[in-house]
Amino acid sequence: MMSPTTYIVFALTLTSAMISVIFFLAYKTLGEKPYALSWSVAFLAATCQWSINLMAPRFSSFEAYWLTASAFALVVVTLGLRGHCQRTDCQRLPQNLWPYAALVFGAIVWTTIFRPHTGLRTAIVPGIAAITLFMSAAMVLRHRDKPRPAEWAAAITMILFGLVQFTAAGVAMLQGADGIDAYRDLYMHFNFLTLPAGYTGMAMFVIFMLASDLSEEMKSIAVRDQLTGLFNRRGFGEQAAIAYASARRTGNAISVIMSDIDRFKEVNDEFGHAVGDSALCHFANLLMAGRRTEDILARMGGEEFLLVLPGADLAAAIKIADDLCVCVARTPMAAEGETLTITASFGVATISRKDTCLTNIVVRADKALYRSKRAGRNRVDLESSQKLRNPDGTLKPISA
Numbered sequence: 001m002m003s004p005t006t007y008i009v010f011a012l013t014l015t016s017a018m019i020s021v022i023f024f025l026a027y028k029t030l031g032e033k034p035y036a037l038s039w040s041v042a043f044l045a046a047t048c049q050w051s052i053n054l055m056a057p058r059f060s061s062f063e064a065y066w067l068t069a070s071a072f073a074l075v076v077v078t079l080g081l082r083g084h085c086q087r088t089d090c091q092r093l094p095q096n097l098w099p100y101a102a103l104v105f106g107a108i109v110w111t112t113i114f115r116p117h118t119g120l121r122t123a124i125v126p127g128i129a130a131i132t133l134f135m136s137a138a139m140v141l142r143h144r145d146k147p148r149p150a151e152w153a154a155a156i157t158m159i160l161f162g163l164v165q166f167t168a169a170g171v172a173m174l175q176g177a178d179g180i181d182a183y184r185d186l187y188m189h190f191n192f193l194t195l196p197a198g199y200t201g202m203a204m205f206v207i208f209m210l211a212s213d214l215s216e217e218m219k220s221i222a223v224r225d226q227l228t229g230l231f232n233r234r235g236f237g238e239q240a241a242i243a244y245a246s247a248r249r250t251g252n253a254i255s256v257i258m259s260d261i262d263r264f265k266e267v268n269d270e271f272g273h274a275v276g277d278s279a280l281c282h283f284a285n286l287l288m289a290g291r292r293t294e295d296i297l298a299r300m301g302g303e304e305f306l307l308v309l310p311g312a313d314l315a316a317a318i319k320i321a322d323d324l325c326v327c328v329a330r331t332p333m334a335a336e337g338e339t340l341t342i343t344a345s346f347g348v349a350t351i352s353r354k355d356t357c358l359t360n361i362v363v364r365a366d367k368a369l370y371r372s373k374r375a376g377r378n379r380v381d382l383e384s385s386q387k388l389r390n391p392d393g394t395l396k397p398i399s400a
Contacts, residue, residue: 005188005192006054008192008196009050009053009054010050010054011196012046012050012195012196012199013047013050013051013054015199015200015203016043016044016046016047016049016050017043017044017047019043019200019203019207020040020041020042020043020044020046020047021040022207023036023037023039023040023043023207023210024036024037024040026040026207026210027040030210030213030214033086033087034086035082035083035084035085035086035087036083036210038079038080038082038083038086039079039080039083039206041079042075042076042079042080042083043076043203045072045075045076045079046072046076048072049069049072049073049076052065052068052069052072053069056069063112063113066108066112066121067108067109067112070105070108070112070124070125071105073125073129074101074104074105074108074125074128075101077101077125077128077129077132078097078098078100078101078132080132080136081093081097081132081135081136082097084135084136084139084140085097085139087139087143087213088139088140088142088143090139093135104124104128107120107124108121108124108125111124116177117177118175118176118177118178118179118184119172119173119174119175119176119177119179120173120177122172122173122175122187123168123169123170123172123173124169126165126166126168126169126172126191127165127166127169129162129165130162130163130165130166130169131162133158133159133161133162133165133202134158134159134162136155136158137154137155137156137158137159137162138155140154140155140158140209141155148209148212148216149212150205150208150209150211150212151209151212153205153208153209154202154205154206154208154209157198157201157202157205158202158205160198161198161199161201161202164194164195164198165198167190168187168190168191168194168195171183171186171187171190172187174186174187175187222234222235223235223238225298225299227277227280227281227299228280228281228284228299229284230284230288230297230298230299230305231296231297231298231299232298232299233298233300233301235298236296236298236300236306236308239296239298239308240296240298240308240358241357241358243296243308243310243358244357244358244361246310247310247311247351252310252311253311253312253313253314253316253350253351254308254309254310254311254312254350254351254358254361255308255309255312255313255314255316255317255348255349255350255351255361256306256307256308256309256317256348256349256350256358256361256362256364256365257306257307257309257317257320257321257324257346257347257348257365258304258305258306258307258346258347258348258349258362258365258366258368258369259287259304259305259306259307259321259324259344259345259346259347259369260302260303260304260305260344260345260369261279261280261283261303261342261343261344262342262343262344262345262373262377262378263377264276264279264302264303267279267340267342271335271336271340275335275336275340278333278335279333279335279340279342280299280303282331282333282342283303283305283328283342283344284297284299284305286324286327286328286331287305287307287324289327290320290323290324290327291307291320292309292320294310294311295307295308295309295310296308296310306362306365307320308358312350313350314348314350314382317348317350318348318380318382321346321348321380322380324344324346325343325344325345325346325378325379325380328342328343328344329341329342329343329344329378343377343378344378345369345372345373345377345378345379345380345381346368346369346372346379346380346381347364347365347366347367347368347369347370347371347372347380347381347382347383348365348368348380348381348382349361349362349364349365349367349368349382349383364383365383367383368381368382368383369381371383
């Protein structure tokens with residue numbers, strides 16, 4: 001009859017294989033994220049590692065078995081850390097971690113063959129695993145200003161599992177150079193009491209983190225324009241409603257700038273839709289560069305863009321629109337080896353006492369945009385119910 005340890009190792013082998021498949025499916029279905037592939041290969045290596053433990057009696061010597069199992073264990077650890085580096089775009093660690101893994105494996109070879117030391121040989125892998133788990137947790141938590149709940153859960157699990165591995169390394173060291181049986185048994189009992197739960201729990205929470213990434217990505221797709229990355233109509237509606245409610249509550253001004261690219265259809269007809277898409281992205285980038293942190297920018301469809309300016313009165317909104325109009329005209333873009341200059345027209349409107357929602361302001365800004373189009377394009381205008389500018393730049397009511 002097989003020992004309980006054999007059953008545990010067999011279960012870990014099957015679990016690792018299933019988790020490897022899950023990560024590979026995530027890689028294929030979630031946009032081929034490189035970190036999902038790294039984790040898939042890591043758990044495939046873990047499957048090989050546990051299989052080697054099952055086949056230990058078939059190796060020609062203990063040293064051959066130990067070095068083979070340790071090599072696969074280091075592959076697991078290295079790929080696990082690499083996956084977190086790829087997901088968080090970590091710049092603190094080198095891109096190639098394999099030379100460091102080779103150095104660690106050299107230490108295992110040294111303590112296994114050249115200067116045998118049971119405690120050190122046994123402690124190296126769990127010690128390195130603990131260090132990489134702590135580093136991975138730090139990367140997950142530092143990845144964004146406010147980690148998501150799934151990231152907190154994954155990081156906490158990695159920290160706890162890292163503490164377990166660090167303790168296992170300490171217990172392994174107690175065996176000494178020759179291997180004291182009492183401490184060897186203690187190490188085995190501690191490892192197999194804690195390893196299955198920590199190992200599978202960490203994997204499950206990392207999968208949960210991937211699911212959270214997918215959920216956030218789907219939310220972003222729902223509210224973002226896929227070409228320019230700006231808010232779409234839905235995303236704009238959510239953000240703008242909050243800004244308008246805040247302006248009404250506090251009594252602060254709020255203004256809207258509506259704009260679109262002049263003669264955009266001619267750009268598409270002459271240069272093709274690919275250049276047209278580039279023109280839209282070029283224009284969106286200029287608007288992004290010219291906006292304030294609190295401003296809300298959206299692509300409403302086609303070549304039409306909308307900018308909501310919380311806290312900006314009419315004079316401030318006109319100044320921003322003027323600056324954007326000049327910037328667009330003075331910043332050409334490359335198109336099929338040529339330099340293409342585009343211009344844009346802008347309509348400005350600000351909140352009034354009669355307004356009941358932001359849509360009222362948007363409608364006036366849209367009318368102002370068409371006034372600027374009719375007046376010759378490449379300019380800023382206001383809807384007739386609001387103020388207009390004197391030649392010297394001062395503002396006056398249209399009724400004057």
